[in-house]
Amino acid sequence: MIDPKLLRESPDTVRAAIAKKHLQVDLDAVLALDAQWRSQLAEVESLRAKQKAANNEMAAAKKGTPEFLAKVQEMRAVAAQVRDKEAQLTETEAKWKSAMLTLPNIPHSSVPEGAGADENVVHATNGSNEVVSAHAKAHWDIPGFEKLFDFGRGSKVTGAGFPFYVGDGARLVRALIQFFLDEGGKAGYQEVNPPIVVNAASATAVGQLPDKEGMMYQTVEDQFYLVPTAETPLTNFYRDEILDEAVLPVFRCAYTPCFRREAGSHGKDVRGLNRLHQFDKVELLKWVHPTRSYDELESLRNHAESLLQKLELPYRVLLMCGGDLGFSQSKKYDLEVWSGGQKRWLEVSSCSNFETFQARRAQIRFRSKESGKPELVHTINGSGLAVPRVLSALLENNLQADGTVRIPAALVPYFGKATLSFQ
RNA sequence: GGAGAGAUGGCAGAGUGGUCGAAUGCGCCUGACUCGAAAUCAGGUGUGCCCUUACGGGUACCGGGGGUUCGAAUCCCUCUCUCUCCGCCA
Numbered sequence: 001m002i003d004p005k006l007l008r009e010s011p012d013t014v015r016a017a018i019a020k021k022h023l024q025v026d027l028d029a030v031l032a033l034d035a036q037w038r039s040q041l042a043e044v045e046s047l048r049a050k051q052k053a054a055n056n057e058m059a060a061a062k063k064g065t066p067e068f069l070a071k072v073q074e075m076r077a078v079a080a081q082v083r084d085k086e087a088q089l090t091e092t093e094a095k096w097k098s099a100m101l102t103l104p105n106i107p108h109s110s111v112p113e114g115a116g117a118d119e120n121v122v123h124a125t126n127g128s129n130e131v132v133s134a135h136a137k138a139h140w141d142i143p144g145f146e147k148l149f150d151f152g153r154g155s156k157v158t159g160a161g162f163p164f165y166v167g168d169g170a171r172l173v174r175a176l177i178q179f180f181l182d183e184g185g186k187a188g189y190q191e192v193n194p195p196i197v198v199n200a201a202s203a204t205a206v207g208q209l210p211d212k213e214g215m216m217y218q219t220v221e222d223q224f225y226l227v228p229t230a231e232t233p234l235t236n237f238y239r240d241e242i243l244d245e246a247v248l249p250v251f252r253c254a255y256t257p258c259f260r261r262e263a264g265s266h267g268k269d270v271r272g273l274n275r276l277h278q279f280d281k282v283e284l285l286k287w288v289h290p291t292r293s294y295d296e297l298e299s300l301r302n303h304a305e306s307l308l309q310k311l312e313l314p315y316r317v318l319l320m321c322g323g324d325l326g327f328s329q330s331k332k333y334d335l336e337v338w339s340g341g342q343k344r345w346l347e348v349s350s351c352s353n354f355e356t357f358q359a360r361r362a363q364i365r366f367r368s369k370e371s372g373k374p375e376l377v378h379t380i381n382g383s384g385l386a387v388p389r390v391l392s393a394l395l396e397n398n399l400q401a402d403g404t405v406r407i408p409a410a411l412v413p414y415f416g417k418a419t420l421s422f423q
Numbered sequence: 424g425g426a427g428a429g430a431u432g433g434c435a436g437a438g439u440g441g442u443c444g445a446a447u448g449c450g451c452c453u454g455a456c457u458c459g460a461a462a463u464c465a466g467g468u469g470u471g472c473c474c475u476u477a478c479g480g481g482u483a484c485c486g487g488g489g490g491u492u493c494g495a496a497u498c499c500c501u502c503u504c505u506c507u508c509c510g511c512c513a
Contacts, residue, residue, distance in 0.1 A: 004472095041473055045482045052482090055494050059441040075493035242470085363471095372452095374470080 001360050002103050007034065017106040020322035022115050030099045037096040040089045047082045051075065105357040107322050108294070108331040114321025121321065123333060126305070127314030132340035132397040139341060139395040140272040143403055144422025149273065161270075161277035168420045172394075172407075173280060175414035176387050177255050180282035180307060184253035184384055187303045189284055192254040194233035197224040202236040205362035207328055217259050226259035230283035231381050235358060238287060242374045243366040249288040249296060253384060256281065273388035274346065280387040286380040287364065290356070293378035294331070297353040301333050304349045304384045310410040313393050314338040316345065330355045333382075337389060341396030346389040351382030395420075 007014050011031060018025050054075050061068045112121050139145060146152060148169030154162045165173050181191055203209040203225050208216060217226040227233055234254050243250075258281050284303065288296045301317070308315045320332040329352040336345035356376040359365070365374040398406040405420040412418050 038473065041482085045473070048482060051494075056442055058493075063441090072493045077493095079493055 001100055001357065002105060003356070003360070004034065004100060006106075007031070007100075007103065013106060014103060017104060020107050020111070020113065021104050021325060021327070022323040023104055023327075025102055025104075027103075030103065033092070033096050033099050037089075037092045040085065040092050044082065044085050044089050047078060047085060051078055051082065054078070104327045105330050105355065107325055107329075108353070110319075111325060111331055112319060112321045115323040116321075117324050119321045120318040120324055120334070123317040123319040124305075125314075125316040126309065127312075127338070132314065132338065133399050135399045135401055136340035136396045137399065138272065139392050141341070142395060142399060142422060145272075145395075147422060148420075151272075159277070161275070163273075163276065172391065172415060172420060173387055175411055175416075176390060177280055177282060179411055179414050180384055180387075181253060181255055183307055183310070184282060184284060184303075187251075187306075189251040189253035189303075189384075192234060192237075192252050194227075194230060194237075194254050194256060196227050196233070196256050196259075198227055198232050198236065199224060202232060202239070205239055206232050206235050206358060207361065208232065215261055217261055227256055228260050229258050229281065230254040230256040231285065234283060234285045235362060235364075235379060235381070238364045238377075239362045241364060243287070243364075243377070245289070245366045245369050248366055248377065249286055249292065251284075251286050253282055253284050256283070258386075273392045274342075276388055282384050282387075284382050284384040287377045288380065289366070290375070290378050293353050293355060293380060296378075297331060297333075297351060297380050300380055300382050300384075301335070301351045304335055304351055304382050307385055308335065308337060308348070308390075310408070311390065311394065312408045312410075313390070313397065315348075326352070328354055328357045330357070335383075335385075337393040339389070339393045339396055341399070342392070346392060348385045348389045348393075349383035352380065354379045354381075 002014065007030070011027060015027055018027065054071060058068060058071050058075075061071070112119070114120065139149075148166050150164040150166055151160075154160075154164050157164075185191055197219065200209060200223055203216065208225070208228065213225075216228055218224070219226075225232075233256075234252055237252070238250075257278055259278055261277065262275065284300055286296050286300060305315070305317065315335055315337045318334045318336065320329075320334060325332055332350060332352040334347050335349040335351070337348045339346045355378050358379045359376040364377050364379070366377050367373070368375045394408070395405050398408070400406055400419075403422060407415050407418050407420060
């Protein structure tokens with residue numbers, strides 16, 4: 001949610017943000033609702049002030065005296081009025097709140113103009129398909145693939161998009177997870193093992209409810225949600241808290257399985273490991289002082305890049321343009337790994353600065369040393385990294401003439417050997 | 424799963440339906456005393472929202488939600504969580 005004061009004081013800033021993100025929002029309707037809410041609030045509060053004053057008089061007077069009884073009579077009418085106006089206010093407030101939630105975060109000035117994915121800016125590239133094996137092929141076409149990545153049995157046991165990882169497949173997944181966590185730790189991110197089901201309040205605080213319930217798996221009895229990303233429990237760690245300024249910045253990383261229903265995304269690009277309903281990911285998250293957040297976004301992105309470098313995978317970094325920036329981000333980089341067999345880029349990390357947008361909704365604040373008052377923190381997150389697509393690139397790019405896969409040196413200590421075999 | 428107890432400010436802990444945003448203690452901040460510190464003394468010390476250029480004013484919040492009442496921290500209903508005991512169990 002954006003700052004309601006920003007909307008009042010500088011509606012044009014909000015209008016420009018909506019335009020830059022190529023969204024359609026009737027801002028005038030939101031402004032009208034805001035004015036209505038404030039005037040109704042003033043009305044209710046002045047009635048309550050009246051009640052309060054009368055209460056004090058009545059407390060001083062003797063019970064049962066004619067004056068007292070007259071006052072009770074008088075206040076009955078006021079109480080009825082309060083009930084009435086309060087009901088109206090509650091209704092307006094609900095509309096106001098949901099209208100406010102339709103307003104996107106303000107893009108940072110460094111975000112390029114653009115309507116969609118085609119206009120994202122290639123910020124950097126590292127390596128190219130030239131380094132990729134001449135034997136590369138789409139991972140699902142590699143002989144023996146189903147032995148290590150058993151989609152058939154996964155479909156039987158659960159459904160499409162829930163593969164079994166078997167033998168070296170399982171071992172490689174585990175190696176990647178542990179490699180990512182260890183690297184995160186070295187970079188100063190404290191490791192956290194969070195709950196992987198969350199309640200509705202947590203899902204709401206990060207904006208996954210109420211609009212995106214279709215994205216999450218739900219438990220039947222308890223109204224819990226399987227996390228679509230570790231960002232959900234991790235961001236909620238400090239929900240409704242006021243931190244000591246001295247604890248900032250906080251860097252955390254967490255591995256969780258991630259569950260996504262992705263309703264309506266069937267069809268394109270869903271083969272093999274590209275898009276799963278359950279996948280493994282290490283998430284990086286920072287809670288930082290507002291003055292530092294753009295520096296911290298750069299360093300988080302650098303860390304995520306370093307993982308791809310150590311895995312010797314070619315990748316590029318995209319700076320998302322306004323039209324392809326998410327609703328709640330101020331600035332976002334995507335890291336895409338080159339998948340030599342499919343001959344396409346696969347997104348493996350999305351690094352974003354949310355400024356106060358998430359923190360406002362989740363009420364994550366710190367007490368400013370300067371003012372002594374609570375202020376909202378800035379939150380930044382990114383994957384470091386998502387496992388299956390790294391896996392795709394690794395299997396495809398490193399496929400050798402004999403049908404085995406070369407394991408990059410950084411991963412050998414984790415995997416336990418230098419090659420993976422599909423036999 | 425069964426039985427019971429509880430939830431009040433940073434912490435501990437009072438609170439009779441009315442003058443309770445809430446005693447008291449601790450903590451913290453400021454000042455006095457001191458060369459300095461400790462001790463002592465005096466004052467201050469929550470959060471959200473609305474109005475106001477400002478000074479300031481108003482209102483809400485005693486786990487969440489609902490109800491009774493002219494008036495609720497206090498009474499009623501309901502939910503959640505915590506603790507204790509029993510059962511089950513990786």
